[in-house]
Amino acid sequence: xxxIFPDPGNFRNPFSHESGDVHADVLLHIxxxxxxxxxxxxxxxxxxxxxxxxxxxxxxxxxxxAAVDDCLYAMLLPLELPGCIPTDVTVRNLGAMPxxxxxxxxxxPERPR
Numbered sequence: 001x002x003x004i005f006p007d008p009g010n011f012r013n014p015f016s017h018e019s020g021d022v023h024a025d026v027l028l029h030i031x032x033x034x035x036x037x038x039x040x041x042x043x044x045x046x047x048x049x050x051x052x053x054x055x056x057x058x059x060x061x062x063x064x065x066a067a068v069d070d071c072l073y074a075m076l077l078p079l080e081l082p083g084c085i086p087t088d089v090t091v092r093n094l095g096a097m098p099x100x101x102x103x104x105x106x107x108x109p110e111r112p113r
Contacts (some may be wrong), residue, residue, distance in 0.1 A: 023087070032068055039066035042074035069093040 032038055039060060046056045060074060061067040069091045079086045 030072065032072075035066045035068060035071075036063055038068065038071045038075070039063045042066075042071035045074050 040063070042060050043056055043063075046059065047053070051059070059067075060070045072091045073089075076091070077089065079089065
């Protein structure tokens with residue numbers, strides 16, 4: 001890593017504890033179904049930010065071995081929400097997840113609409 005992405009354990013905004021701030025936690029789980037598509041989008045974002053192709057590959061790996069967590073950092077940061085300052089950002093690669101367990105009586109869980 002070249003230090004372009006924050007260390008999740010050390011990404012703390014110095015202005016995060018100003019008097020009167022309202023703090024909120026936002027939890028987002030993402031299933032990456034196409035690693036190559038994520039890599040291509042991260043590559044384009046980093047290229048537009050001025051990184052060279054060599055620097056990008058050093059950050060997010062080659063397309064055939066994409067570093068999913070770093071690609072997600074590239075897509076999520078800088079996080080711009082009007083009136084907000086991110087105080088902590090963590091991306092964890094949880095690896096492949098097993099399929100959901102069937103409900104009792106053999107029914108599969110319904111997907112949210």
